[in-house]
Amino acid sequence: MTAIPPTLRTERVDARDKVTGAVRYGTDRVPPGLLHAALAVATIAKGRVTSTDTAAAEAVPGVRLVLTRAGEGELASAGFLLGGGYGFQSLQPLMDDRIAYRGQPIAIVVADTPVAATEAAALVTATYETEQVSLDLDAEGVEVVEQAATLPPMFADLVAGDAEGTLADCDVRVEGTYDLPVQHQNPMELIGCVAEWEGDDLVVHEGSQNSGAIRHGLAAQLGIDAERIQVISPYVGGGFGQKNSLQPGTALAAIAARRTGRPVKLVSTRMQVFHNASFRPASRHRVVIGADRDGTMRAAVHEVDQQTSRHDLYPGSYTEITARLYGIPNFRGHQRLVRTDVQTPGYMRAPYEHPAAFAFESTVDDLAHQLGLDPVAMRLANDSTADPITGQPFSSRHVTECLRRGAERFGWERRTHEPGSMRAADGTRIGWGVALGAYKGAAVPAVARITASSDGGLRVEVGGHEMGQGIRTAVARTVALDLGVPAADISVVVGDTRSVPQHLTAGSWGTAGALPAVGAALGELRKALGLAADGPADVAAAVAATGQANVEVEATYTAPGQPPEIVLDRLRRGLPAAGGPVYPGFTAFSFVAHFVEVRIEPVIGRIRVPRVVSVADCGRVASPVTAASQLRGGVVWGIGAALREASEVDPRYGGFLNADLAEYTIPVNADIGDIDVDFIDVPDPLLNDIGVKGLGEVSMVGVAGAIGNAIFHATGKRFRHLPIRLDDLLG
Amino acid sequence: MRAFTYTEPGTVTEAVAALAAAGPGARFLAGGTTLYDLMKLGVEAPAAVVDVHRIAGLATIDTSGPAELVFGGGARMADVAEDPVLLRDYPALAESLAKAASQQLRTMATVGGNLLQRTRCAYFRGGRPFACNKREPGSGCAAREGLDRGHAVLGISDACIATYPGDWAIALIAFDAVVDVLGPAGERTVPLAQLHVEPGEHPEREHTLAPGELILRIRVPTTGTGRGSTYHKIRDRESYAFALTSAAAAVALDADGTVTDARLALGGVATVPWRAAEAERSLVGQPLSPDASRRAGEIVFADAVVGTSNGYKIELGIRTVVDALRIAGERATQ
């Protein structure tokens, strides 16, 4: 990594506030007169509410309002985020009598205390007409939709050359079918909001990755002008995709606040977050790879069936990375969506890429094994410089360097090829596995505003949300390095619609959008203050010299090839506006190589992951401290996804059974060993001026594949499902 | 959660009187980590709660005596887990607590309340619409045709296959612990082996305490066999998870390695803490070998009945016994 002068080294700018508890999250807000809301939810999986009984709930002391159905014209659907709308799903509860999934809200209860609201919500009862449900990919009654035939061209199947024709005359073919489970993001911070009316103006505090969508979605739902709504998402206590859109409870809280004339706080329970927010859908992957005897991969097929809801088509983009992991000239991707009776699934960290890489990299490992080739050497031999789908060059691609450096750090040359050939003295089976990951280099339009004061203070407002990834730190560090000022003099405002337009911060494009905008604003500031084009500057003196207390500048950034007016307009209307990975003249991806050691103890067979080495190519490293933390965090997620996490579905009942943090087993500290991370840290020359590509998502991609490959190396057993648990290893 | 009355008596006698006075459905409250949890889920709805967690004297720990170890019913799991005598002479007892729940929970929870914790069966905890004979007698058992990966294979009935979830009772039963209780009718002693009952036709009845009986203390007879012991807990993650299978194992060996005393109890696999007396007998008088240990494990599961997806518990349980006896044997010879 580039050496950072000690004076400019930036720890997380908000680390102290976080550790001391000074940070205020959305629902930490307690305005005077606050009332508390709770949701009552459906106990059937599908059907109609025929009647509700709210008498017992209304009789609970302190209850102010029990609402089972919004009034005429009071509430509209916000639409589905990926269908031109703003919501995690198009279905808005409390608008009619339809029940589409178990746990769907049937009433909102508002009371003086959270205890009264919770008690009263539990007392709301309903009678139902039930219907047959279909909950998994194989269930009777599901509806299978050809994605390419149904959705806009950006969701078309990716095809290059002639995969099937080439497969037929390859020396070897390997094939596997992989099943990946439903998972839930489980951020620590529950989904919740505080809604307050000031006259006809609405203010919402909510931990969200998309305050812009909340603003504009609420405007559509409540039938008021977006200018009258402000959304403040100061910190997100983890989002991981689940907080990327408007939640159905927010409008209900706003209506409750309007009806009661008091501010209303609604915090979902953990159980409700499992049922009334997005999740990673189940998916099934069939992968076929054909190669020459020397390991040259010549053709691949990747077919995916992915769960969606009855009411929305959540599209899949699984083959976007598998088409680009290697230089495979003949590729055919195919994606189908399977409608089941659930809430609409959505993005969970590396939403497509993690399952896709597990399936594809497991198959690649099978190929290397079958050909007797070293899995690293075979991957190196199949690296590519051009995008096999478009034929254009990659903006930057350092896969070979990731593999080489990772192999060296890991000590890969000491690996013996045969499965089961590495054992510790006590009989512990040792397996070493490798896998690649990739994630699109996305770019999002962003607006940045810098206000420089004569007292030396710098206020930077920019589009983006702080979800723990460290966007404040990356922005502060960029400004500090550019102007040669201490990070302490810089205050960064993100996630606040009262400042500049706020984009959906996800897909690892948050920093990649914010930093170029900030970079452009810095240029404007230098111009406005008559400073040199670069180098340290005495900003305070320059502001003072203008005779004003403050100097304010603004700049925008749009991705290469994006029509600025169109995407900036989408940004201002709270709609997704990200571009990539294919830009005019180049294709952009981040890459990573993971090396994993598993140890499988004798007798019982518990699988442990004592060490991981991960080397990422994410362009320039914008903030070393938070980047390393991102990469380690992604590896932890990968370990959880490979060995622990699955949301359990009982097909008779619907919903999710293990809907709490005790039973949904994310990894604990004791599950995590040494994670050694490194970065190529070569700026991307094309994607933006700052040279960054995304990191948050790619970090997780391939970890599960590397773990599965390591388990294969330790045992000779190939598992084609996740999670791989100790009951799988018995026998 | 329903409204309830709350009292905090100063002595155990007052506590027993307060609970009796509160009428049916009243509950003692210790750390609250089971009771409050189930109240929030709506599975328990006591009209009255009598808090015993600050009663002086209920939290005493005395491991210094020659004849027995004494743990007050209100002693905190974390404190007992760190007791130096246990750590040295009865590692199985200390480990059964240290490997339970999380440090935060262990700091709140008591060793008395721990014995009466209730099953983690998701259909029991989930409330309606799930059929559950334990929660609503006669409503059926959703687990039998449902997701039963965590459920029991020993001691089950047609009515209920829920696993007894605790760890501490498994280690205690292996060491012949007894429980002293105080009720409206006075004090009595219940062997731990008689505290919990298999579900039979009445899964709603989980233990033999009369309404209003307070656990004063748990007593464990001292034994040299404790040194060669372990609590081996196998779970879906390395910490903060209930046992899929567990074994409390203890052995004493003579100079040439023959087993002179064996204790074996299993958790995670049965509806109650499961003492494996026949398996213990099979070990005594034999050298402690992997084969003998495996046979002992097989004896434990001879009558196991599996459901849809808990069949792995037999092989995993046997291996847990084998590994636990290995660790116990190593400690016995140290």
Ligand SMILES: Cc1cc2nc3c(=O)[nH]c(=O)nc-3n(C[C@H](O)[C@H](O)[C@H](O)COP(=O)(O)OP(=O)(O)OC[C@H]3O[C@@H](n4cnc5c(N)ncnc54)[C@H](O)[C@@H]3O)c2cc1C
């Ligand atoms: C997330 C989570 C994970 C857990 N993991 C584990 C685990 O891995 N292993 C494990 O063993 N346990 C585990 N537990 C359970 C935990 O150990 C028990 O909840 C705890 O020991 C109960 O003690 P308490 O003092 O909090 O009891 P309380 O919740 O106060 O009471 C529990 C029950 O016992 C009764 N009671 C309490 N004290 C007395 C007394 N002195 N006399 C008579 N009746 C009494 C109460 O009326 C109530 O019915 C876990 C719990 C949670 C919430």
Ligand code: SF4
């Ligand atoms: S196993 Fe027991 S606790 Fe679980 S649903 Fe059946 S009856 Fe209820």
